[in-house]
């Protein structure tokens with residue numbers, strides 16, 4: 001009997017080096033197989049025996065591998081990035097993917113500083129030179145960090161940690177992150193600047209700490225490098241692909257960039273004759289083989305973090321950092337799913353529409369959300385809250401471990417404050433039973449932030465960290481924007497009809513549209529020729545218009561012109577197919593066309 005119990009213990013496969021601290025938590029209950037050096041074929045052959053797989057960044061967890069994993073319940077990534085895991089296929093097969101979003105932040109930040117100092121003082125070159133029997137002192141003279149400007153792109157967990165350390169080195173700190181928490185930036189002595197261009201021209205050192213997503217891919221390319229000082233040095237401990245490696249090699253060759261410290265590459269390990277291998281070979285580059293998280297401490301942290309989650313999952317409990325955990329429980333699915341989708345779309349629409357607007361105000365972080373009608377009767381709005389947080393962050397984050405378990409914590413970390421209210425009024429005269437209004441507030445007093453909204457029948461989820469001395473709950477003004485004022489209202493309203501989500505109000509405009517696909521949202525004067533101008537320009541750019549809605553001013557706004565102009569404004573919402581480049585979007589903004597144009601993908 002005892003032997004049988006041993007044989008049937010669930011098996012866990014670990015094909016990479018994962019710290020033993022976490023594995024010790026598994027060994028009592030499970031059979032743990034550490035099998036390094038397996039090739040994809042060998043992995044595929046044996047994966048069918050295992051209920052859990054624990055990996056770092058080297059194992060490619062492909063659809064093919066997952067297809068062969070008949071018993072697999074969980075893929076645990078002992079680290080942050082899940083770019084080596086086919087999360088979509090895992091989700092479709094009901095396999096939970098977990099990671100450790102915070103365990104290696106300090107290690108990545110310290111590695112950035114190590115690379116910065118190595119590049120500044122030619123440490124790698126000097127070490128190589130002296131080992132070769134040379135004694136080269138004047139060629140290897142460096143520069144100091146003190147008094148230099150460190151420009152940070154992406155002021156999230158790693159970026160802020162780098163800032164705090166660099167502050168101790170006496171550096172001047174500037175950053176570009178349209179979604180950063182202003183209070184945390186100020187506390188770390190970082191000045192947030194409104195555009196990437198602003199920080200590039202001032203940087204003595206430029207360091208990247210964003211995820212690799214559409215808006216950051218190739219963000220440092222030929223033009224960006226050309227705008228920097230020839231004495232500037234570049235650091236990347238985030239992800240390969242954010243810097244155009246060929247352009248950087250060219251700039252280093254031409255002497256228009258002085259040096260670089262790079263930990264991550266477009267191909268890992270670099271293929272022979274690739275742009276990554278040329279960059280690594282460059283004499284002005286200090287390169288490391290993706291070592292950002294490779295410290296004893298970080299490996300202990302991530303190992304314990306994910307192994308605890310593997311234990312939870314194999315014991316039938318919810319993990320704390322599931323990348324693909326459902327927001328709603330099966331029993332809530334029928335009633336809540338359409339509203340969960342609506343909230344996610346409203347959040348994503350908010351982030352993309354308001355932060356992408358030409359000269360818009362800022363990406364705000366204080367939201368009032370009102371559930372009206374039948375929704376007001378819900379026992380819990382946790383799934384709706386989680387869906388909103390997920391929607392707000394999905395356009396700016398590669399990893400969306402947001403679910404009912406962690407949504408409040410994630411919101412708090414990002415300085416997002418959401419006040420929920422219910423109202424049973426207002427829907428009697430409507431063809432649907434519930435609707436939801438999202439309002440982003442420009443500012444909020446710190447005492448309000450601490451107390452929540454008085455009289456609200458729902459518990460208010462109030463991250464204490466957002467309360468600042470000035471009461472500013474807002475992020476910094478968006479670089480690209482100028483027409484809306486700080487106090488202008490940012491409102492999105494939606495409802496569900498026939499299980500389908502609809503947006504019924506955006507900004508000052510009313511008009512129903514389905515929040516799905518690629519949408520171009522243009523604000524224009526409601527006058528002759530505007531639709532023709534936009535249609536013509538899109539036609540020339542090869543962009544197909546699938547549908548178009550015109551949203552006039554909302555009843556509350558009718559009669560106001562907002563621009564001191566007699567002509568009223570309207571929104572043109574176009575569902576499009578084909579690539580809308582930044583040049584095309586900007587081209588829509590003209591006296592004959594739109595006042596503003598934003599592109600959103602929902």
Ligand SMILES: NC(=O)c1ccc[n+]([C@@H]2O[C@H](COP(=O)([O-])OP(=O)(O)OC[C@H]3O[C@@H](n4cnc5c(N)ncnc54)[C@H](O)[C@@H]3O)[C@@H](O)[C@H]2O)c1
Pocket residue numbers: 080081101104105108153154155156157158159176177178179180209210211212215216237238239263264290291292293294396397
């Ligand atoms: N080299 C390594 O071993 C190693 C270790 C840990 C993390 N990382 C990488 O470091 C990066 C940062 O990790 P993190 O934990 O700090 O992430 P995070 O999500 O906490 O922070 C990312 C920040 O980037 C900002 N951002 C998003 N889009 C932007 C844009 N277009 N322009 C400017 N800013 C933008 C976000 O607002 C956020 O503040 C990730 O790519 C992660 O994979 C690498």
Ligand SMILES: O=C(O)[C@H](O)COP(=O)(O)O
Pocket residue numbers: 056057058078079080081082104290291292293294
């Ligand atoms: O995403 C991460 O956590 C880092 O890039 C570290 O990757 P690693 O676990 O392979 O060192």
